[in-house]
Amino acid sequence: MLDTALATAIMKSVDAGFDAQVAMTAELVKFPSVRGAEHTAQDFMAAAMRERGLAVDRWRIDIDDIRHLPGFSPVHVSYDNAFNVVGTHRAGNAKGRSLILNGHIDVVPVGPLDMWTTPPFEPLVEGGWLYGRGGGDMKAGVIACLAALDALKRAGYRPAADLHVQSVVEEECTGNGALACLQRGYRAEAVLIPEPLWNRLIRAQVGVLWFQVHVRGIPVHVRETSAGANAIEASYGIMQALHGLEERWNARRKDYPPFDTVEHPINLNVGRIAGGDWPSSVPAWCTFDVRVAIYPGQDIAEAKREIEAVIRDAASRNRFLANHPPDIVYHGFEAEGYVLKDAEAQVETLERAHRTAFGTDLKEVATTATTDARFFGLYAATPALVYGPNADSIHGFDERVELDSVRRCTQAMALFIAEWCGLERV
Amino acid sequence: MLDTALATAIMKSVDAGFDAQVAMTAELVKFPSVRGAEHTAQDFMAAAMRERGLAVDRWRIDIDDIRHLPGFSPVHVSYDNAFNVVGTHRAGNAKGRSLILNGHIDVVPVGPLDMWTTPPFEPLVEGGWLYGRGGGDMKAGVIACLAALDALKRAGYRPAADLHVQSVVEEECTGNGALACLQRGYRAEAVLIPEPLWNRLIRAQVGVLWFQVHVRGIPVHVRETSAGANAIEASYGIMQALHGLEERWNARRKDYPPFDTVEHPINLNVGRIAGGDWPSSVPAWCTFDVRVAIYPGQDIAEAKREIEAVIRDAASRNRFLANHPPDIVYHGFEAEGYVLKDAEAQVETLERAHRTAFGTDLKEVATTATTDARFFGLYAATPALVYGPNADSIHGFDERVELDSVRRCTQAMALFIAEWCGLERV
Numbered sequence: 060m061l062d063t064a065l066a067t068a069i070m071k072s073v074d075a076g077f078d079a080q081v082a083m084t085a086e087l088v089k090f091p092s093v094r095g096a097e098h099t100a101q102d103f104m105a106a107a108m109r110e111r112g113l114a115v116d117r118w119r120i121d122i123d124d125i126r127h128l129p130g131f132s133p134v135h136v137s138y139d140n141a142f143n144v145v146g147t148h149r150a151g152n153a154k155g156r157s158l159i160l161n162g163h164i165d166v167v168p169v170g171p172l173d174m175w176t177t178p179p180f181e182p183l184v185e186g187g188w189l190y191g192r193g194g195g196d197m198k199a200g201v202i203a204c205l206a207a208l209d210a211l212k213r214a215g216y217r218p219a220a221d222l223h224v225q226s227v228v229e230e231e232c233t234g235n236g237a238l239a240c241l242q243r244g245y246r247a248e249a250v251l252i253p254e255p256l257w258n259r260l261i262r263a264q265v266g267v268l269w270f271q272v273h274v275r276g277i278p279v280h281v282r283e284t285s286a287g288a289n290a291i292e293a294s295y296g297i298m299q300a301l302h303g304l305e306e307r308w309n310a311r312r313k314d315y316p317p318f319d320t321v322e323h324p325i326n327l328n329v330g331r332i333a334g335g336d337w338p339s340s341v342p343a344w345c346t347f348d349v350r351v352a353i354y355p356g357q358d359i360a361e362a363k364r365e366i367e368a369v370i371r372d373a374a375s376r377n378r379f380l381a382n383h384p385p386d387i388v389y390h391g392f393e394a395e396g397y398v399l400k401d402a403e404a405q406v407e408t409l410e411r412a413h414r415t416a417f418g419t420d421l422k423e424v425a426t427t428a429t430t431d432a433r434f435f436g437l438y439a440a441t442p443a444l445v446y447g448p449n450a451d452s453i454h455g456f457d458e459r460v461e462l463d464s465v466r467r468c469t470q471a472m473a474l475f476i477a478e479w480c481g482l483e484r485v
Numbered sequence: 486m487l488d489t490a491l492a493t494a495i496m497k498s499v500d501a502g503f504d505a506q507v508a509m510t511a512e513l514v515k516f517p518s519v520r521g522a523e524h525t526a527q528d529f530m531a532a533a534m535r536e537r538g539l540a541v542d543r544w545r546i547d548i549d550d551i552r553h554l555p556g557f558s559p560v561h562v563s564y565d566n567a568f569n570v571v572g573t574h575r576a577g578n579a580k581g582r583s584l585i586l587n588g589h590i591d592v593v594p595v596g597p598l599d600m601w602t603t604p605p606f607e608p609l610v611e612g613g614w615l616y617g618r619g620g621g622d623m624k625a626g627v628i629a630c631l632a633a634l635d636a637l638k639r640a641g642y643r644p645a646a647d648l649h650v651q652s653v654v655e656e657e658c659t660g661n662g663a664l665a666c667l668q669r670g671y672r673a674e675a676v677l678i679p680e681p682l683w684n685r686l687i688r689a690q691v692g693v694l695w696f697q698v699h700v701r702g703i704p705v706h707v708r709e710t711s712a713g714a715n716a717i718e719a720s721y722g723i724m725q726a727l728h729g730l731e732e733r734w735n736a737r738r739k740d741y742p743p744f745d746t747v748e749h750p751i752n753l754n755v756g757r758i759a760g761g762d763w764p765s766s767v768p769a770w771c772t773f774d775v776r777v778a779i780y781p782g783q784d785i786a787e788a789k790r791e792i793e794a795v796i797r798d799a800a801s802r803n804r805f806l807a808n809h810p811p812d813i814v815y816h817g818f819e820a821e822g823y824v825l826k827d828a829e830a831q832v833e834t835l836e837r838a839h840r841t842a843f844g845t846d847l848k849e850v851a852t853t854a855t856t857d858a859r860f861f862g863l864y865a866a867t868p869a870l871v872y873g874p875n876a877d878s879i880h881g882f883d884e885r886v887e888l889d890s891v892r893r894c895t896q897a898m899a900l901f902i903a904e905w906c907g908l909e910r911v
Contacts, residue, residue: 167763329715331761337593338695340593340880340881454763454765455676
């Protein structure tokens with residue numbers, strides 16, 4: 060337990076630095092760090108860590124280093140610009156408990172620009188919110204890691220334990236960035252990931268699978284459409300069958316607490332489609348991308364077999380596809396679900412920090428999304444707390460993060476560091 | 486009526502040149518003259534016409550020249566490389582009737598290369614067929630125009646009337662190439678278009694409309710799919726409604742002879758689709774391209790109103806789309822249907838030529854596709870005969886054209902020229 064005077068000093072120090080923190084968050088939002096283009100934002104992070112006296116480790120992810128590890132997800136894009144950055148504070152006399160602060164630098168695509176009120180990579184502060192792609196998910200959190208350390212320093216302290224700030228890529232598609240940090244040897248006694256969690260703590264998260272369905276058709280001139288098999292329209296039958304699987308999996312939720320209390324834990328999304336080449340040719344191909352959740356403990360290999368059986372069955376009911384079954388390509392997330400456990404000390408510390416910063420009890424949530432927490436929890440026996448600010452429209456248009464929530468979460472993070480790692484005078 | 490000896494001499498002359506004709510057709514198939522890249526094939530055609538002593542007119546289509554004309558179709562691509570080529574034989578003493586031989590140089594996209602047995606632009610002659618994209622539709626016909634003239638010349642003759650060989654672009658998407666020929670002033674007393682018609686004559690052809698449907702959704706993180714409107718899946722509801730319109734239009738076929746005897750004259754094809762950006766984001770947009778036929782005499786503006794009403798109605802039944810109705814963009818064919826009439830002399834001449842070449846009566850067909858014939862028939866009061874060789878899989882994979890059919894059709898074309906234009910000694 061921190062004493063009240065110290066806690067107050069730390070919180071005030073966060074407030075004192077908050078304008079600079081917001082400015083730095085906005086600066087980071089300007090980097091269009093969509094997949095394949097994270098490197099310049101990572102250069103910015105490396106420089107920011109170096110300025111703060113952290114020892115910087117920046118490396119390109121090598122798939123050969125990680126492909127054999129549990130939690131690896133298949134990847135079909137280049138990692139030429141996929142750099143992780145870790146900044147480490149090494150305590151001279153480590154009295155406290157070590158900590159990893161982890162955040163992801165990658166953001167999802169912006170979609171049609173005309174659906175944004177203001178340009179996605181031109182951050183705008185208005186009405187107490189910061190707007191921009193990635194502001195919520197999760198550049199506010201990434202900067203909050205550094206701002207919490209800045210606040211401690213401003214108050215005259217530094218952590219009395221080793222602490223790693225990790226800025227990773229690939230969270231939105233594979234998690235291979237966080238996995239590469241594990242492979243490189245980073246370990247600690249707790250992990251905190253400030254994802255936009257509406258000031259709550261994740262108690263459980265689903266797993267996620269990505270797959271692509273490649274449907275073929277018989278191409279003919281449109282004057283004889285009945286002789287062809289329209290790959291675009293045939294795809295719809297497969298989507299419907301997959302939604303049937305989604306409902307069957309949702310019906311199993313009683314077997315997977317805490318998701319038994321979540322109304323619709325398993326969401327299946329057809330997120331991308333492309334097919335055909337010419338309006339007057341019956342389309343001979345259609346490819347669509349699917350994201351589907353799985354429960355913690357649900358076996359990935361078995362889930363894939365169920366998916367494949369559903370697609371095969373739907374295809375068998377289509378005259379053409381019966382003899383030309385679709386190809387299924389796994390091209391991203393093969394993420395297990397994760398339930399936070401054996402984490403009493405970590406959670407209690409966060410509960411105290413949250414209560415001090417917000418004046419309310421910390422709420423927990425079982426989220427229907429995944430986070431990088433699973434790597435630490437499942438493959439390194441380290442409880443990972445996912446806790447962060449209030450955001451709107453992540454993955455949507457006019458994404459925004461609430462600044463007062465960022466401020467209080469940063470206070471809570473600083474208090475958490477102070478109690479978990481202990482402090483020593485600068 | 487040609488005398489038998491002359492007819493025999495002409496047909497033998499076609500045979501004598503046929504190996505060269507096949508080689509030249511193969512040469513033309515090598516040019517990947519998909520939309521936007523027709524120019525190099527047109528350079529080849531211009532050179533071939535020049536070698537034959539035709540006066541060559543090669544010009545780039547200027548949309549401003551034609552946009553006000555009946556039959557114009559809207560266009561959203563660049564015409565930077567959209568050149569027409571016309572080669573003209575002017576008779577010293579025009580005793581016969583003038584003629585336009587018209588063919589299109591543009592080919593439809595090839596689609597996935599792995600669905601071709603051999604590369605689409607590497608022509609292959611095997612088992613009496615020439616394989617390759619555009620071989621049937623309609624480079625065999627384009628070259629047949631020149632080969633028919635070559636055959637007459639080899640036999641010692643040339644047409645005793647003005648004759649234009651037109652190689653046009655844009656037949657597969659707008660018809661603006663043929664329209665530009667009309668605008669430039671080309672006229673004649675008959676037109677022959679050697680499209681791959683399975684050795685038959687088109688008596689009637691449908692019209693065609695192209696349109697694009699732009700569907701928007703509400704993008705959210707996939708963890709809350711029920712809060713978003715999936716633009717990809719919403720698109721299928723609109724497609725289904727459009728198929729309802731297709732069936733209602735087919736039910737009206739008794740009002741549109743000769744299509745009253747065609748089983749399914751109106752085909753609606755969803756030929757291309759693209760939507761979404763990321764598997765884990767509910768897709769906020771989906772655009773699909775549709776081709777639909779209309780009857781000869783069916784009003785285009787009224788047909789568009791019916792299409793728009795169907796889309797509006799389908800959208801109104803979707804919670805999100807009701808307030809965000811899709812945009813409809815016309816981006817190609819606005820083609821009227823056409824019935825060949827007032828063409829007794831032209832048809833009788835072709836019937837005789839066909840009977841002489843094939844030994845069988847000429848069959849007629851009401852086709853569920855469109856051709857450039859409509860421009861000459863509807864907007865220049867000139868009957869246009871569409872008649873040509875046997876082809877397979879046009880718009881599909883392993884497109885091919887039957888060489889013996891090409892040979893006989895070329896004979897029929899040469900005989901048609903000889904009788905229609907008359908001949909004079911070279």
